[in-house]
Amino acid sequence: MEEQFITPRKNRTKEHFQLALIQLIKEKGFRTVTVKDIVEYSKYNRSTFYTHYHDKFYLAEELLYSMFKGLEEAVGKPYQHNKEVNTEYLNTRSFEIITYVYRNRNFFELINFQDTIPEIHIIFPETILKIYQENFEFKTINNLPVNMDYFKRYTAYGFYGLLTNWINTGFKTSQEEFIKEVIKLSQTHMASVRYIGEREF
Amino acid sequence: MEEQFITPRKNRTKEHFQLALIQLIKEKGFRTVTVKDIVEYSKYNRSTFYTHYHDKFYLAEELLYSMFKGLEEAVGKPYQHNKEVNTEYLNTRSFEIITYVYRNRNFFELINFQDTIPEIHIIFPETILKIYQENFEFKTINNLPVNMDYFKRYTAYGFYGLLTNWINTGFKTSQEEFIKEVIKLSQTHMASVRYIGEREF
């Protein structure tokens, strides 16, 4: 195994392959996408594909991994100053994650397609859950005692439900509006949100 | 001057620069787009830009040229079998040009922007006129005698008007519907259309 350095050129090429994959999945479904399709669409030589990936599954995996890694990284940003926020004071900037999804909607729209990247429907909510588990502490209203593991799972999957609906309906509700709704729903049972993530910004 | 061969790789890179230019014009206007912007957006090295173009104007010019060349080439296709067509029998396939515009809408939308590629608003209608002049013969209804130069100019710019409106309104009317309208309007004064282009398909 050679040590692989990441050069801009490499990255660029890989991004083009990723983009091609996304478009082709939307056009004809993941199963039937061939390496040939991908290189024809992205206008690279077939050999080039194999210098970067072993097959389309590796490409899909990397795409999935990078997008959800980005999702995780987007989360803490708004909390770099105020670590603990009363839900009354949540605002549109508190949900960087939503902005991230919207910016990368071309990718996230893949959840609308039947024959899409394997595992995407599992990894998506589990990533949100992981974010909740590792980076946040919630307080219930009136400090009502609950099993926090369950509470996090409950709210993470709830948020996932809202998010996928937003994506599925073609982002009709504006980002602002959508975030407002999410805040309202959070306020029904959360008193405060505390960011405990380690990430530095 | 070295003889320059067109390789797939070269073409691909150029297309990426073209795409970057289109997006950046939409974002911030043509004037303020810098070469730096373009290479940052497309993720190439600045040197690479200069191996292909002298400056952004050359890039814009090539983009313009290739798009309108494509427009010209799209025109004759439907008439490869029936050279003369009674306007009664015009159908959705008769207007390959409209399909072309729609397929390349990302580019053609540039006409909506104030600060856009210079000359685009002149070259667009003049290209349509050129197509009419070089490739078609029209017969008026009842063989009503008209100056054919004027008639072609009149109908070419008329068509241009419809086309730009279609683009400006975000392609709300479907391709099919739009073509139907164009046919109806043609039928108000054209008896037949004859393709006299030289191009072979």
Add this chain to the structure above:
DNA sequence: CAAACTATGTCTATCTAGTAGACAATTAAA
């Protein structure tokens, strides 16, 4: 079901297009 075709993954050899960086000259901003 066999023949014909298409796609896959691996490999070798070649070289061009992309890269990094320096430079003086312009242009824009503070």
Add this chain to the structure above:
DNA sequence: TTTAATTGTCTACTAGATAGACATAGTTTG
């Protein structure tokens, strides 16, 4: 006016893109 950013030109280097061959596996279709 000074400072900073962008431009266009050049040189030198090489990573990554290319073409093509090959055996294998998977699909079509007659």
